[in-house]
Amino acid sequence: MELTNREAWTAAHGMIFGALFLLAFAGGLAGLWSLRPEWVTRAGVSERMLRLKVGVTGMALVAWVTTITGTYIVYPWYRAKPPQGTTDLTHYPKSLLLATSGKAEWHKFGMEWKEHVAWLSPMLATAAAFIVLYYGNQLIVDRRLRWAAIVLFVAAFAAAGAAGLMGAFITKAAPLQ
């Protein structure tokens, strides 16, 4: 049971950071959604707020780590051009997809979407995290602030979700080895 360097980085990018992102999103969204005046007690506020702050900050950090490792470590391997005369394209996923009948769209649509839309996520998640960290308990009594954070949070997740889904399909169609 071994992973090559490329497989390890791809797994870290997609599965480890991706899973952490999902976990942080689920916790953060539940925390934000339930941060309503009628659902919190004075005693529960501080514990709940700490969990929320950790969740949203974690999500923003993981979003940056995932996009940076994806763009600067994994993506160059994906897009590398095979040397002239190479017939086995196994180690060149982009070229393999483009050369395989019925798989070109995984690059032309899937990868082109993934590599760009993913970058909206860390920016939106950072803004959501800032709102939660800066305003804290005020989110309980200020419905508009809470909704601003929720919308940013969900938009960040939508961007990362689209990228993650495409990434999973592309890895299935042409794995990095």
Next chain:
Amino acid sequence: MATSTMRSDGGKRIDEVTWTAEELDIVEKPNGPAAAALLAAAFGSLVMGILTTGAAAYTGFADKLNLQHRVGPLSGKVTFAGLAFVVAWAVLAPVLWKRDLAWTPVAVLAGALIVGGFTGTFPKFFDLFAPG
């Protein structure tokens, strides 16, 4: 004390507690800092969309975005979109820090910028501008 009310929802009696800022020891802050963060992230998203579509439309522009050869034009897109986010935040935050803004225009503007970002990064959209 928090206001405690009882309401009926489809025959179910529901307790509602409404906290005020003072009861939770909150010193209410103006919404300017939140607006600055929101608008900066939305602007960064839009820049990403514009750069992506621009690079699809003009090969020469894509070449200029090729800041790191291994990554290709994506390196320029993410660098400049990230810079746009940081610079916009750095400019807006001090200006809006102590201000309370009307939420609706901020939300509409931010929403439009974010939708622009999502649209500009969608292949079926930016491919429309790709040279034949």
